[in-house]
Amino acid sequence: MVHQRELTPSDVPAASGMPMLGLGTWQNDDPEQCAESVATALETGYRHVDTAQAYGNEEWVGSGIARADVARDDVFLATKVWIDNLASEDVLETTRASVDRLGVDSLDLLYVHWPAREYDPADTLGALTELQDEGLIERIGVSNFEPEHLETAQDACEAPIFANQVEVHPLLQQEELREYCADEGIEIVAYSPLARGKVFDETTLSDIAEKHDASEAQVSLAWLREKGITAVPKATSEDHLRDNWGSLALDLDDEDVRRIDDIDREDRQVHPSFAPSSW
Numbered sequence: 001m002v003h004q005r006e007l008t009p010s011d012v013p014a015a016s017g018m019p020m021l022g023l024g025t026w027q028n029d030d031p032e033q034c035a036e037s038v039a040t041a042l043e044t045g046y047r048h049v050d051t052a053q054a055y056g057n058e059e060w061v062g063s064g065i066a067r068a069d070v071a072r073d074d075v076f077l078a079t080k081v082w083i084d085n086l087a088s089e090d091v092l093e094t095t096r097a098s099v100d101r102l103g104v105d106s107l108d109l110l111y112v113h114w115p116a117r118e119y120d121p122a123d124t125l126g127a128l129t130e131l132q133d134e135g136l137i138e139r140i141g142v143s144n145f146e147p148e149h150l151e152t153a154q155d156a157c158e159a160p161i162f163a164n165q166v167e168v169h170p171l172l173q174q175e176e177l178r179e180y181c182a183d184e185g186i187e188i189v190a191y192s193p194l195a196r197g198k199v200f201d202e203t204t205l206s207d208i209a210e211k212h213d214a215s216e217a218q219v220s221l222a223w224l225r226e227k228g229i230t231a232v233p234k235a236t237s238e239d240h241l242r243d244n245w246g247s248l249a250l251d252l253d254d255e256d257v258r259r260i261d262d263i264d265r266e267d268r269q270v271h272p273s274f275a276p277s278s279w
Contacts, residue, residue: 009045009074011248015187015230016162018076018109021221021248022048023241024191024234031060037236038064042075044245050165050189050232052080052113053098062102077102078109080143080165081124083117083274090118091127099136111141111165115149116274121156129158141165141189146276147180154184165189168229170205170220170260171198171267178227190224193231196269204263208256214246221247223260 012019023041028034034057038049042065051061058079065075079102085094095110110131112124131137139162142153153161164181168174168190181188194217199205205216212219217233221244224231235241252260271279 007045007245007248009047012047013225018187018230019048020225020230022046022050022230022232024232025051025057025061026055026234028234028236029055029057033236034060035063035067037241039067040238041241042068042070044241046245047074048076050078053082053085053094054113058098058101062104066103072104076108077104078111079107080111080113083114083119086112086118086124088123088127091124092131095131095136106135107137109139109141109162110137111143114144114274115276121152125153125157132159144275146278147177149276150180150184150186161186163187163189165191167192167268167270169193169195169199170223170263171195171202171265187230189230189232191232192269193224193233194220195267198267202263204259208259212250214250215243217243218247218250222250222252223257226252226257
């Protein structure tokens with residue numbers, strides 16, 4: 001794997017105050033494992049933790065943050081409001097409950113998880129703006145929004161939309177959405193940045209990994225970073241946490257980036273029944 005000096009949190013680039021490599025916690029729902037993986041990530045150097053109401057693990061994520069010898073102010077913490085809770089009063093009530101479960105005073109970023117079910121742009125985003133005005137959240141985000149949803153959300157929300165969390169990786173490059181977000185000043189956060197393990201089977205990524213004595217995961221994460229995209233890969237074992245962390249030491253050259261850009265696949269891993277019809 002990539003050999004280099006010991007990486008520190010200062011080696012993580014930041015997008016408008018958000019560290020560009022974070023820890024995803026989807027399906028990390030064993031209480032002790034969840035808390036331990038969050039604590040281990042923070043002690044490794046991660047400073048961005050991502051969770052959601054739907055993951056059912058906010059309490060254990062909070063336990064991991066408390067367990068680590070890292071100041072709360074140094075951790076960028078994000079969660080998401082589930083689609084059943086997007087009516088304004090439910091947004092307010094469930095967000096306060098999320099903050100309590102996480103054991104913190106406020107959130108760095110709160111996302112609308114999907115533009116689905118109870119989502120109404122003015123009603124939902126008005127509640128997020130109210131939470132921001134109260135100081136309970138610092139930034140407003142959305143997740144799984146296509147350009148048309150983003151346009152409507154921007155019109156409805158008094159505050160800026162800070163980020164859009166979507167599935168993006170070398171096998172689903174999301175060029176149109178990336179271009180729209182870049183034009184609008186909206187950060188992109190990549191979930192499933194390793195395509196649920198499928199990056200390990202992509203020959204182009206394997207060739208580049210061998211060239212750099214790196215892993216395919218590190219190549220995928222480095223490519224996302226080259227594109228200005230924040231990634232929140234899920235990991236539970238210390239080995240995987242450290243392998244993903246090591247992606248910060250991998251610098252792809254122009255030819256590497258071009259080869260990855262030329263991967264002609266649209267391999268979406270997440271497609272629930274309530275996903276946008278344009279998928």
